[in-house]
Amino acid sequence: MIFVLKPGVAQPKIDDFAQRLEERGFKTFLSTGTEHTVVCLIGNTASIDMDAVVETNDIVEYGRRVTEPYKAVNRNVHPADTMVKVGEVVFGQGMFQVISGPCSVESEEQIIAVARSVKASGATLLRGGAFKPRTSPYAFKGLQEEGLRLLLLAKRETGLPIVTEVMNQTQLPLFEDIDVIQIGARNMQNFDLLREVGRFNKPVLLKRGLANTLEELLMSAEYILSEGNNQVILCERGIRTFETATRNTLDISAVPLLKQKSHLPVIVDPSHAAGLRGLVSPLARAAVAVGADGLMIETHNDPANALSDGAQSLDLLQFDVLMQDLKARIEFEGKCLGN
Ligand code: PEP
Numbered sequence: 001m002i003f004v005l006k007p008g009v010a011q012p013k014i015d016d017f018a019q020r021l022e023e024r025g026f027k028t029f030l031s032t033g034t035e036h037t038v039v040c041l042i043g044n045t046a047s048i049d050m051d052a053v054v055e056t057n058d059i060v061e062y063g064r065r066v067t068e069p070y071k072a073v074n075r076n077v078h079p080a081d082t083m084v085k086v087g088e089v090v091f092g093q094g095m096f097q098v099i100s101g102p103c104s105v106e107s108e109e110q111i112i113a114v115a116r117s118v119k120a121s122g123a124t125l126l127r128g129g130a131f132k133p134r135t136s137p138y139a140f141k142g143l144q145e146e147g148l149r150l151l152l153l154a155k156r157e158t159g160l161p162i163v164t165e166v167m168n169q170t171q172l173p174l175f176e177d178i179d180v181i182q183i184g185a186r187n188m189q190n191f192d193l194l195r196e197v198g199r200f201n202k203p204v205l206l207k208r209g210l211a212n213t214l215e216e217l218l219m220s221a222e223y224i225l226s227e228g229n230n231q232v233i234l235c236e237r238g239i240r241t242f243e244t245a246t247r248n249t250l251d252i253s254a255v256p257l258l259k260q261k262s263h264l265p266v267i268v269d270p271s272h273a274a275g276l277r278g279l280v281s282p283l284a285r286a287a288v289a290v291g292a293d294g295l296m297i298e299t300h301n302d303p304a305n306a307l308s309d310g311a312q313s314l315d316l317l318q319f320d321v322l323m324q325d326l327k328a329r330i331e332f333e334g335k336c337l338g339n
């Protein structure tokens, strides 16, 4: 249940209203919009007489029951788009960001070369896996702490903020200087990890699980917001279906659906969706057309010899060609690339 307050109510009155609801056994959180503050009530609200609350509290404009299980991420609770700020770089509210870089950080030469090139092409954040979740225990697991160090070196060289994946909560202290914490598809329902990143006070990129519904994705985001961190970017990266021609199936309708249901920014990762570099550009264009707030695209200076995901990685020239093509499309959608 939510109570939308009248415009301009003073904070002490809001706090007092929320506290009285908490005394009745509910958890509350506030969503502050440009005009209205919304008080959201979590718990079994069946016992609450909503109309009586509205009538007896003159700061309340109206109440509404939120039937979806996700509350904090719900567009009904927070009608305006949430802006996720990574320094100067903003996701949401008409801004469009492109995260690019290799699947795995492999060496200093590699990450610096890729970072410089993708920046020149127009990418606004650098990605690169330092801790890699791999299906085979014998596959390359990433350079780990050394990988994080190299990413920060690339940031110093180019100024690009860094997006990289954390695999478990014990690694989090190593991520203090990382700009965006990625939760990978395989960890989308690692609820302890979600809680920890909810307390970590850094933007989170939450990828959809391999076989998870949109409601499950939103519930995972809810874990992070319910710990006090609303800086969450959702990422559609393809789901498992009966189709084997592609690595996964890009669920393009996820983008407008997520944006209808939630106020969080939504980006698309066409690389992991397709698994094939020839599909990355068409899928990226589709993502722009359906209203995504950004893209994550794997790039490599030598895809044929990449230690992971070479088949889906664009080389640096292919990425440049794609970016030149996307710029006009992003503008056509009324969005603005960069900051
Ligand atoms: C990745 O982005 O490197 C990655 C492992 O992606 P996903 O979790 O979507 O498979």
Ligand code: MN
Pocket: 103, 104, 272, 298, 308, 309
């Ligand atoms: Mn990858």
